[in-house]
Amino acid sequence: MKNLRNAGWRCALLIVTLTVGCAQFHQEPEVRLGFTTQNFIGHIPVSLETAKDFVGYAHEHGFAWIELRDPDASLTVDECLEISALARGLGIEINYSAQRGLLAEDFWTVFERAVVNTTLFDGPRTVRVLALRGEGEKGWTEAEFQRMVRIAQDALRRATAHGVGLTVEHADAALDGRGQPYYGMVELLDAIDPAITLQLDTANIFTGPVEVTPAEAEAFIREFAHRISYLHVKSARDGQALPVLDGNPLEFKKIFSLLADQAPVYAAIEFGPNASAEMVYEHLRVSLDNLKNK
Numbered sequence: 001m002k003n004l005r006n007a008g009w010r011c012a013l014l015i016v017t018l019t020v021g022c023a024q025f026h027q028e029p030e031v032r033l034g035f036t037t038q039n040f041i042g043h044i045p046v047s048l049e050t051a052k053d054f055v056g057y058a059h060e061h062g063f064a065w066i067e068l069r070d071p072d073a074s075l076t077v078d079e080c081l082e083i084s085a086l087a088r089g090l091g092i093e094i095n096y097s098a099q100r101g102l103l104a105e106d107f108w109t110v111f112e113r114a115v116v117n118t119t120l121f122d123g124p125r126t127v128r129v130l131a132l133r134g135e136g137e138k139g140w141t142e143a144e145f146q147r148m149v150r151i152a153q154d155a156l157r158r159a160t161a162h163g164v165g166l167t168v169e170h171a172d173a174a175l176d177g178r179g180q181p182y183y184g185m186v187e188l189l190d191a192i193d194p195a196i197t198l199q200l201d202t203a204n205i206f207t208g209p210v211e212v213t214p215a216e217a218e219a220f221i222r223e224f225a226h227r228i229s230y231l232h233v234k235s236a237r238d239g240q241a242l243p244v245l246d247g248n249p250l251e252f253k254k255i256f257s258l259l260a261d262q263a264p265v266y267a268a269i270e271f272g273p274n275a276s277a278e279m280v281y282e283h284l285r286v287s288l289d290n291l292k293n294k
Contacts, residue, residue: 039271066094115158168196170204207236225261271287
């Protein structure tokens with residue numbers, strides 16, 4: 001990871017910015033600020049060495065935790081134990097995260113590996129799954145919806161049997177399908193066990209197939225705030241995720257205030273696509289400035 005370390009040096013000021021930014025965040029509510037390695041996934045391969053580099057970078061620059069994205073749950077148990085030991089020694093929490101939708105054909109194969117790996121890290125300790133659209137243009141058909149509910153319930157049982165939780169990310173389906181010919185995220189959360197939490201992406205709410213107003217987004221977060229496991233703090237504009245944090249239709253300050261009763265709020269900085277790893281590091285620096293100012 002020569003490129004990773006060299007890019008990190010170009011962001012030497014990040015630690016200063018983060019220290020100032022966190023001082024503001026920790027007033028109300030308490031926020032544990034981190035980043036997701038998904039930001040780098042197109043430029044830096046998932047491996048034992050790159051994961052260790054990310055842990056070192058998080059420690060060096062004052063982050064509290066990282067979401068370690070391993071889309072296919074390809075890291076072995078021994079590799080995860082080595083990463084976990086390093087992170088524990090440096091005081092960095094990790095939430096291990098695979099990348100599969102509940103309706104994916106290989107969902108259970110990836111899920112079973114992800115559950116085991118999740119148990120090996122200190123942090124939110126939730127197995128993350130995705131609520132991805134199936135055949136519907138806006139939401140889920142009746143058959144898809146019922147299948148998702150069954151799979152989610154079974155996944156919760158398997159996760160809790162290993163001592164970890166289950167969280168579902170609102171990805172690309174309609175937020176609310178009530179009164180519509182499709183099902184949305186509201187109905188899914190109402191139908192599944194309340195022990196299944198919500199991994200909220202602050203941009204995904206505004207990049208779905210149905211336009212959502214800031215007021216509607218606020219009402220959704222307010223309704224399900226008690227079930228939010230952690231945040232992807234990401235910006236959206238004109239229905240697209242941005243490659244840097246630069247505001248949001250529903251302001252970040254308002255989102256954090258809606259979660260004031262959470263203790264603490266785990267928040268991972270995430271971006272839309274970036275052209276290079278170097279640009280991701282630069283956008284981390286810029287994003288921390290923007291969070292502090294906004």
